[in-house]
Amino acid sequence: MDPRLDDDLVQLPDLLKETQEHAVRLLEGLAERPVAPPPGRREPVALPERGEGARGALEAFARRWEPGFSASAGPRYLGFVTGGSTPAALAGDWLTGALDQNVVGDLDSAAAGLERETVSWLRELLGLPVAYEGAFVSGATMSNVTGLAIAREWIGERRGVSVAEQGLAALGPVRVLSGSPHSSIGKALSVLGLGRSALRRVESLPGREAVDVDRLAEALRELDGEPAIVVANAGTVNTVDYDDLRAIAALRERHPFWLHVDAAFGAFAALSPEHAHLVDGLGEADSICVDLHKWLNVPYDSAVQLTRRRDLQARVFQNSAAYLGAVGDDPDFVHLTPENSRRLRALAAWFTLAAYGREGHAEIVRRDVALAARLGERLAAMPAYRLLAPVRLNVVCFTVAADPSRADEVARAVAASGEAFVTPTVYAGVPALRAAFSNWRTTEADVERVAEALARAAG
Ligand SMILES: *Cc1c(COP(=O)(O)O)cnc(C)c1O
Numbered sequence: 001m002d003p004r005l006d007d008d009l010v011q012l013p014d015l016l017k018e019t020q021e022h023a024v025r026l027l028e029g030l031a032e033r034p035v036a037p038p039p040g041r042r043e044p045v046a047l048p049e050r051g052e053g054a055r056g057a058l059e060a061f062a063r064r065w066e067p068g069f070s071a072s073a074g075p076r077y078l079g080f081v082t083g084g085s086t087p088a089a090l091a092g093d094w095l096t097g098a099l100d101q102n103v104v105g106d107l108d109s110a111a112a113g114l115e116r117e118t119v120s121w122l123r124e125l126l127g128l129p130v131a132y133e134g135a136f137v138s139g140a141t142m143s144n145v146t147g148l149a150i151a152r153e154w155i156g157e158r159r160g161v162s163v164a165e166q167g168l169a170a171l172g173p174v175r176v177l178s179g180s181p182h183s184s185i186g187k188a189l190s191v192l193g194l195g196r197s198a199l200r201r202v203e204s205l206p207g208r209e210a211v212d213v214d215r216l217a218e219a220l221r222e223l224d225g226e227p228a229i230v231v232a233n234a235g236t237v238n239t240v241d242y243d244d245l246r247a248i249a250a251l252r253e254r255h256p257f258w259l260h261v262d263a264a265f266g267a268f269a270a271l272s273p274e275h276a277h278l279v280d281g282l283g284e285a286d287s288i289c290v291d292l293h294k295w296l297n298v299p300y301d302s303a304v305q306l307t308r309r310r311d312l313q314a315r316v317f318q319n320s321a322a323y324l325g326a327v328g329d330d331p332d333f334v335h336l337t338p339e340n341s342r343r344l345r346a347l348a349a350w351f352t353l354a355a356y357g358r359e360g361h362a363e364i365v366r367r368d369v370a371l372a373a374r375l376g377e378r379l380a381a382m383p384a385y386r387l388l389a390p391v392r393l394n395v396v397c398f399t400v401a402a403d404p405s406r407a408d409e410v411a412r413a414v415a416a417s418g419e420a421f422v423t424p425t426v427y428a429g430v431p432a433l434r435a436a437f438s439n440w441r442t443t444e445a446d447v448e449r450v451a452e453a454l455a456r457a458a459g
Pocket of ligand 1: 081138140141184
């Protein structure tokens with residue numbers, strides 16, 4: 001054994017303890033460190049010929065890289081839609097690394113059983129029918145890729161071909177309809193060979209990001225019975241608008257289409273009694289995408305994909321090999337996801353659900369929603385800013401009242417203050433800013449600090 005490795009083995013308990021103490025110091029400083037420091041430039045260092053051991057690695061990391069890392073796990077990082085990591089989720093994530101399971105199947109470990117239990121807990125949490133089966137993937141993008149891959153195979157089934165077997169050439173063109181799809185849908189269509197241009201944007205309701213269901217019905221009618229894919233959106237990133245899922249699902253009585261719902265963070269509306277109606281009809285989707293590293297507050301990278309047609313999923317993703325066993329009626333995860341070898345991502349989610357249950361996670365959602373509303377009120381009262389949409393759930397979308405073209409500059413000024421991080425966007429053609437609440441740590445005092453930083457940034 002390499003002497004440094006041998007040494008680390010002997011000192012393993014101390015090394016883990018020191019790393020843990022280091023992590024504790026980081027977490028204790030999280031609320032006060034610059035929220036989004038400029039990444040800066042570091043002189044490249046050559047690959048060490050002889051390493052410095054784990055302690056040396058920790059020191060080098062803390063010195064060279066850590067100061068440039070964001071406080072994205074903290075309470076005032078409101079960019080994109082970014083969750084933190086609950087204490088239990090972090091503990092579960094540590095153990096994931098310690099146990100280093102490869103969740104391929106049931107041959108050698110109960111890990112796959114834990115993943116299945118976690119999927120069923122998530123289904124219960126979100127109020128979804130038991131007809132859905134699911135698997136963990138790395139994020140909502142991969143969840144969308146997986147759901148749309150199953151959709152693609154379904155179109156093949158309708159046309160009497162199998163894309164998995166015969167390839168895309170056998171399938172012919174496919175139309176994908178959506179109102180305000182997330183950018184990852186275009187990426188998914190590119191990856192799947194359906195092509196970004198397969199996506200047709202259907203008009204939204206006036207002043208909304210929710211699709212106009214009448215227009216969608218028209219677009220489907222024009223397809224004249226050709227099977228299609230509809231991507232419905234449950235929580236758009238700019239204004240957290242929701243398509244009318246029930247009305248869209250009902251269109252399947254007249255038109256053949258696969259209904260994929262991108263509910264990356266919007267699915268969590270189910271946890272707030274006042275907002276649960278937004279996801280009415282989610283349980284009628286053919287496939288659903290839910291991110292977990294956003295509002296479930298587990299560490300990156302984690303999402304779940306859910307479908308009612310696991311048979312088609314296994315057709316797409318099966319990885320038959322003598323030593324992996326037959327696919328069968330109850331396929332192992334290796335036959336269901338893009339990856340073969342897979343980290344036990346489910347453990348962090350299992351830990352946080354076991355630790356805080358439905359009540360704990362509902363409280364996080366309700367609090368974040370209330371805090372977004374509070375920031376919305378604060379900004380509405382400032383002459384410097386103008387809200388661009390009502391605060392429907394956990395995102396505040398606003399712009400600089402006098403001159404929206406200053407939105408970028410304001411976002412940079414807020415980041416430079418170290419106090420908060422919000423991301424620029426463009427909404428309805430207007431340069432804008434978004435503040436998204438999905439972290440379990442955020443409090444009213446944080447909202448005050450964010451409001452003050454924004455007030456100063458507007459100058
Ligand atoms: C965040 C998000 C995605 C992409 O998620 P990743 O986890 O970054 O892959 C897709 N759709 C919606 C609606 C999102 O909010």
